[in-house]
Amino acid sequence: MVMVGVVLFISLFVYFIPIGLWISALSAGVKVNFSNLFGMRLRRVAPALIVGPMIKSHKAGLELSSDQLESHYLAGGNVDRVVDALIAAQRAQIELTFERAAAIDLAGRDVLRAVQMSVNPKVIQTPVVTAVAMDGIQVMATARVTVRANIDRLVGGAGEETILARVGEGIVTTVGSSDAHTKVLENPDLISKTVLDKGLDSGTAYEILSIDIADVDVGKNIGAELQTDQAEADKEIAQAKAEERRAMAIAEEQEMKAKVQEMRAKVVEAEAEVPKAMADALKSGNIGVMDYMNIQNIKADTDMRDNISNVGSSNASAKKESPKK
Structure with a gap:
């Protein structure tokens, strides 16, 4: 049980206070206390992610405290990239503070790439x-x-x-x-x-x-192309209007035919009433037999004249259409 306790104690001690990392910082001239390393573990901060950039910045001549780097890490920033950007800015003689670089990093931009683009467009x-x-x-x-x-x-x-x-x-x-x-x-x-x-x-x-x-x-x-499209559109509009006028003309023609047929029906109906009216007139004595015969003769004479005129017009048309010999 004693050995188990000793092993457990050593494991916890090495976990909370990484001796190798402390020796690396000490050899690089960076002062890191055991209490700082122990506090990082308690705050759930990986000591390597803080001590490594501190060593890098110290070698480059930048004085950055562990509190600055740790606060940026806890805020969700990339500590290593911010330190690399500060070193690159210092080498390129670009004025860039840690607070400015941390703000750029937290804004979601690549601060190291930005410094590189300032040097190399x-x-x-x-x-x-x-x-x-x-x-x-x-x-x-x-x-x-x-x-x-x-x-x-x-x-x-x-x-x-x-x-x-x-x-x-x-x-x-x-x-x-x-x-x-x-x-x-x-x-x-x-x-x-x-x-x-x-x-x-x-x-x-x-x-x-x-x-x-x-x-x-x-x-x-x-x-x-626009003029062609416009001309095509105008053509379609004109065709639509012409089709509309043609449909209206056909409708009017059909309407006229219907009226003519209606008038013819009325004429036929009126003509059908004529014999009946004449019979009533003969019966009532309004007209005599001779008057009726005269009316029939006039009608026959009129029909003969119409037939003669129709025959004459037909012969004239036939002469015009026959070729010259």
């Missing part, structure tokens, strides 16, 4: 931006944007997506305001100058150093 290539000039010709352009991280605006500043969106907007505005697409093809640097003059890096975490047009191509004739 990054080139961002935009996707193909399509714009239409005033003459209706489509122009497709691709730009390379050289940016440098702005340490002072990393917290709260817009990212690369905003830079790309603003550059694309500037390209569209420049091409759209050109009288002809040939001007853009002849002077692609016109796009770069116009976009740079707009100050697109305002409110972003980057500083635009240059905008270079990588490629410019001619696309479709959008103006002609």
Whole structure:
């Protein structure tokens, strides 16, 4: 039981107070007390994640306390990356404090990468931006944007997506305001100058150093396509209106035919009443037999004249249609 107790005590002692880590810190000139190491374990902080960056910063000439690093670790930050960023900033003679670097790290940005971009600017290539000039010709352009991280605006500043969106907007505005697409093809640097003059890096975490047009191509004739589409639409509208007028004409014709048929029916009905009326007149003595015979003769004479006129018109038509011998 005594041996078990001794082994358990040694294990707990080594766990709460890592002797190897304490010796490494002591050899590097970093003063770390046993009480600090023991307190880190109680606060559920891995001592290696604090002591290692302290050794690194001490060798680089940075004086960082364990309380600073531990508070940043407890806040959810990456202590090692913050220390690397501070060392890189010191070597590049960039003014960067621990509080600023910790704030950038907690904001979700890569502080080490930001320091590296301050020294070595990054080139961002935009996707193909399509714009239409005033003459209706489509122009497709691709730009390379050289940016440098702005340490002072990393917290709260817009990212690369905003830079790309603003550059694309500037390209569209420049091409759209050109009288002809040939001007853009002849002077692609016109796009770069116009976009740079707009100050697109305002409110972003980057500083635009240059905008270079990588490629410019001619696309479709959008103006002609729009005119063709408009003409096709006008044609369909005209056809629809013509069809509407034709339908109305057919409806009117059908209505007239119905009226004619109705009138003919009334005439037939009236004609059918004539013999009955004449019979009633003969019976009542209003007309005599001779009067009736005269009416019949007049009717027969009228029918004969109609037949003769019809025969004459038919012969005239036949003469006109017969070929000359």
